[in-house]
Amino acid sequence: MSATIKDVARIANVSPSTVSRVIADSPRISKETKLRVEQAIKELNYHPNIIARSLANKSTKIIGLIIPNTSEDLFKNPFFIQVMTGISIYAQKKGYYIMYSYSKKENEEIKFLKNYSNSKLVDGFILLTSKKDDKCIEFLKKNNYPFVVVGRPEDTNKVSWVDNDNFKAMYGVVNLLIQKGHNSIAFIGGPKQFNMSKDRLEGYKKALDVHGVYIDDKMIEQETNFTESCGFEAMNRILSYKIPSAVVTTDDLLAFGALKAINERTCQKIAIAGFNNIPLAAYQNPPLSSVDINAEELGYNAAKLLIGKLENELLTTNHYIVETKFIERESTL
Amino acid sequence: MSATIKDVARIANVSPSTVSRVIADSPRISKETKLRVEQAIKELNYHPNIIARSLANKSTKIIGLIIPNTSEDLFKNPFFIQVMTGISIYAQKKGYYIMYSYSKKENEEIKFLKNYSNSKLVDGFILLTSKKDDKCIEFLKKNNYPFVVVGRPEDTNKVSWVDNDNFKAMYGVVNLLIQKGHNSIAFIGGPKQFNMSKDRLEGYKKALDVHGVYIDDKMIEQETNFTESCGFEAMNRILSYKIPSAVVTTDDLLAFGALKAINERTCQKIAIAGFNNIPLAAYQNPPLSSVDINAEELGYNAAKLLIGKLENELLTTNHYIVETKFIERESTL
DNA sequence: CTGAAAGCGCTTACAG
DNA sequence: CTGAAAGCGCTTACAG
Numbered sequence: 001m002s003a004t005i006k007d008v009a010r011i012a013n014v015s016p017s018t019v020s021r022v023i024a025d026s027p028r029i030s031k032e033t034k035l036r037v038e039q040a041i042k043e044l045n046y047h048p049n050i051i052a053r054s055l056a057n058k059s060t061k062i063i064g065l066i067i068p069n070t071s072e073d074l075f076k077n078p079f080f081i082q083v084m085t086g087i088s089i090y091a092q093k094k095g096y097y098i099m100y101s102y103s104k105k106e107n108e109e110i111k112f113l114k115n116y117s118n119s120k121l122v123d124g125f126i127l128l129t130s131k132k133d134d135k136c137i138e139f140l141k142k143n144n145y146p147f148v149v150v151g152r153p154e155d156t157n158k159v160s161w162v163d164n165d166n167f168k169a170m171y172g173v174v175n176l177l178i179q180k181g182h183n184s185i186a187f188i189g190g191p192k193q194f195n196m197s198k199d200r201l202e203g204y205k206k207a208l209d210v211h212g213v214y215i216d217d218k219m220i221e222q223e224t225n226f227t228e229s230c231g232f233e234a235m236n237r238i239l240s241y242k243i244p245s246a247v248v249t250t251d252d253l254l255a256f257g258a259l260k261a262i263n264e265r266t267c268q269k270i271a272i273a274g275f276n277n278i279p280l281a282a283y284q285n286p287p288l289s290s291v292d293i294n295a296e297e298l299g300y301n302a303a304k305l306l307i308g309k310l311e312n313e314l315l316t317t318n319h320y321i322v323e324t325k326f327i328e329r330e331s332t333l
Numbered sequence: 334m335s336a337t338i339k340d341v342a343r344i345a346n347v348s349p350s351t352v353s354r355v356i357a358d359s360p361r362i363s364k365e366t367k368l369r370v371e372q373a374i375k376e377l378n379y380h381p382n383i384i385a386r387s388l389a390n391k392s393t394k395i396i397g398l399i400i401p402n403t404s405e406d407l408f409k410n411p412f413f414i415q416v417m418t419g420i421s422i423y424a425q426k427k428g429y430y431i432m433y434s435y436s437k438k439e440n441e442e443i444k445f446l447k448n449y450s451n452s453k454l455v456d457g458f459i460l461l462t463s464k465k466d467d468k469c470i471e472f473l474k475k476n477n478y479p480f481v482v483v484g485r486p487e488d489t490n491k492v493s494w495v496d497n498d499n500f501k502a503m504y505g506v507v508n509l510l511i512q513k514g515h516n517s518i519a520f521i522g523g524p525k526q527f528n529m530s531k532d533r534l535e536g537y538k539k540a541l542d543v544h545g546v547y548i549d550d551k552m553i554e555q556e557t558n559f560t561e562s563c564g565f566e567a568m569n570r571i572l573s574y575k576i577p578s579a580v581v582t583t584d585d586l587l588a589f590g591a592l593k594a595i596n597e598r599t600c601q602k603i604a605i606a607g608f609n610n611i612p613l614a615a616y617q618n619p620p621l622s623s624v625d626i627n628a629e630e631l632g633y634n635a636a637k638l639l640i641g642k643l644e645n646e647l648l649t650t651n652h653y654i655v656e657t658k659f660i661e662r663e664s665t666l
Numbered sequence: 667c668t669g670a671a672a673g674c675g676c677t678t679a680c681a682g
Numbered sequence: 683c684t685g686a687a688a689g690c691g692c693t694t695a696c697a698g
Binding site: 002047048049050051052054055060062067074075076078080081082084085088089092097098099100101102103104118119120121279280283284285 | 335380381382383384385387388393395400407408409411413414415417418421422425430431432433434435436437451452453454612613616617618
């Protein structure tokens with residue numbers, strides 16, 4: 001059996017309360033007793049029982065995470081594991097723990113949230129993704145449970161979130177292409193129910209607009225999934241209409257599919273840019289330029305925001321914007 | 334404030350002990366009181382406090398996981414997230430929780446293990462990887478903490494593990510190549526301190542041996558890292574010695590590097606096979622054949638083994654072998 | 667500066 | 683079949 005606070009108290013000849021205070025680094029403890037207690041702690045190799053502490057404190061310092069099963073590219077896209085490492089780095093720094101859960105069944109997320117919150121297991125949640133009319137956000141809001149969302153949700157009222165500036169990122173890519181002389185730029189986007197889809201589309205339109213380039217709706221495709229086959233189909237529809245000089249996409253997998261369509265249908269060089277900069281991007285033919293979204297930093301900031309809330313810090317903000325970086329490769333050279 | 338067991342007891346007009354027994358589904362409770370208690374639970378929307386239960390039970394039903402920082406390809410290889418999903422699926426089925434930790438600093442693993450075990454936070458650990466003379470295994474063994482290792486460790490005495498049959502998998506690949514008529518097959522392996530490295534090398538040698546093919550040590554390269562550049566260097570050394578008709582590798586990244594060297598130095602077609610079947614494999618030029626190791630299944634079985642131990646089941650085995658599958662693509666056709 | 671006591675919300679051996 | 687009581691290992695308001 002390992003030592004408890006009582007054992008330490010006995011050895012140090014003080015009361016358990018005092019030991020507890022020494023551990024908590026309470027200011028009103030004399031130097032000597034503090035030393036005596038520390039001595040005893042070392043002697044017994046004592047370590048506080050976190051569970052007992054949690055019960056007394058009514059706080060577990062555990063953050064809950066749900067790994068979404070709806071993501072097409074959980075295994076192709078390192079986004080989630082990157083976010084998770086970022087979260088861990090900050091959490092660890094602050095003495096917090098992280099619990100995750102994954103399920104194959106659709107919509108089990110809400111079940112986990114309920115389980116974790118009802119049983120008082122976690123102090124708060126980080127949602128790794130946010131959909132339109134997100135049930136999880138709704139649930140957490142209604143129950144007043146602390147949480148942070150990765151990806152700006154539709155309704156930011158009373159929710160904390162971290163995200164990239166998707167408008168700016170896409171604006172930058174299109175702007176760059178225009179400056180390189182491209183005047184006919186197509187757009188292939190993902191599901192409309194994601195906010196980032198809209199933001200990226202807006203960025204595309206704005207850049208064209210600013211440069212006085214006509215916005216042709218037939219050059220804009222919005223897919224229902226972030227998959228290669230969707231990108232392939234979309235590109236084919238665009239090519240049937242007109243051959244653009246460049247195409248921007250809101251996801252690397254969409255770009256892969258588009259690239260395949262381009263390589264199959266035409267020998268003309270069409271510039272193409274992806275989004276997310278997954279490892280596969282560098283291996284395309286030609287290597288794909290892509291926007292790096294710095295997923296680890298997103299996770300890090302999500303943890304920072306949540307823990308700030310949990311510790312009742314006076315937060316000056318309810319969100320963080322993480323910088324993106326356009327990684328240029330052959331596909332846009 | 335949410336309801337406690339006392340509130341339920343009051344409403345149902347029984348003692349807290351009885352409520353507890355109903356929740357635990359104890360057999361010696363009368364039908365009627367059981368119904369009354371269940372009614373009260375529903376009425377109050379009562380959910381047991383897991384932390385309090387953990388303290389009373391001296392068991393948290395939490396499994397600890399350390400995401401290794403030493404892995405070259407945490408983000409390129411979905412291995413870890415796949416193992417993690419597999420673990421979660423089984424754990425969830427059994428009512429267990431999973432905690433993970435990641436750190437950028439080398440060798441912080443042991444610090445986490447100590448923290449998690451000393452503070453009685455977790456009931457057991459799953460090690461996602463095992464090195465030679467693994468400090469973590471040593472520590473857990475010494476402290477008699479329940480754990481399971483993914484990947485057969487050097488010394489299997491008193492340790493539970495899950496793994497593929499790496500010998501058999503590589504034997505199968507080489508055997509297939511020989512049957513296709515290859516008679517000069519090179520081998521590029523990873524760090525020697527991993528057991529799987531040895532097993533795969535043995536499989537390679539055995540297959541040659543069985544077919545009476547001479548084993549040429551100069552055709553065998555063992556690298557210090559699972560990186561493309563290592564694969565590139567190794568292949569160049571082999572090519573400088575002799576041009577093989579095929580090359581097998583123990584990791585896809587090694588194969589990518591080797592492929593690059595081949596494409597640069599010779600126009601001859603050299604068959605090549607990878608290992609792990611990461612998503613990038615299908616995107617090589619030519620698409621790379623590779624051994625799929627079924628990482629999710631590894632995780633699932635690791636959780637099964639650990640939870641079996643924790644629940645004192647009479648385990649008939651201390652390990653599971655997960656099947657591999659050779660995914661053939663153009664590179665070996 | 668320190669201690670005795672109550673409390674966090676459960677479980678379970680003991681008694682009936 | 684059910685309850686009173688003790689216990690899990692901490693924290694902290696209260697008193698001195």
